[in-house]
Amino acid sequence: MTGAPATTLKNTYIRCRLGRSDLIELFSRATGHVPPEHVTVTTEHNNTCWTARSLPDLISDVTSAPGYDSHVPWDNVQFSAGDSSGELEVLITIQPKTVQVRVTGTNDILVHGQQARIELFLRNRGGAGGGPRPAKSEITMSLLLAAAGLVAATTSMFTGHGGTSDPAPAWTVILMSTLGVALLLTFGVYMYSQRAKLKILEDLPQGSTWSRFTAMEKVTVAGLYVTILGVVGTLASGVSDVLGLFKK
Known part of the structure; x- marks a missing residue:
């Protein structure tokens, strides 16, 4: 039996202003109904790759590591979440100048709804792109x-x-x-x-x-x-x- 076709929405946003609390809220919103065990937050800092289940855990792991250097810019973080059924998968790649969002899955309603929630959040943080420019x-x-x-x-x-x-x-x-x-x-x-x-x-x-x-x-x-x-x-x-x- 052939499975349902997947819907994929991709957008790139510029001028986003994101701090620690904004990132935590964004990742919480992007997780949606996906179980916590299917969520990962990754980064590369000081030539070392890190992975955790949440941003607070990632921050704790990176800053408490013996080789942590506060003078090295921390300028990237990636979020991914997806349910086992394939209905919804979210990937967000964040860098200083751009935020790339990719939402895909077999549940068309979930995909469009999650993409819309993420876009609204980013626009409220100064983001432009993915559609008509902000007013x-x-x-x-x-x-x-x-x-x-x-x-x-x-x-x-x-x-x-x-x-x-x-x-x-x-x-x-x-x-x-x-x-x-x-x-x-x-x-x-x-x-x-x-x-x-x-x-x-x-x-x-x-x-x-x-x-x-x-x-x-x-x-x-x-x-x-x-x-x-x-x-x-x-x-x-x-x-x-x-x-x-x-x-x-």
């Missing part, structure tokens, strides 16, 4: 277009406004230049905060863009705003003064 990408695009518009408007002010060849007043040039660069810088900071991140040994901070930064990153970002906006203001004022001389 937040539309926000970043709008921010970038707005910044580009301000830069273009500022450029036109340097050469003339109101259908004449006269340059715009200095305060207008300075204001528009500062706003344009501030928007571009904000866009860059936002994209940096959304970058893919994998921390197997610790949790990632949640919340707003600013709250996800470390103390050092916050100091760096604040310094960038002060420095760049100060330079823009000085340059815009200088260029406006020069153009004003040509007007005389």
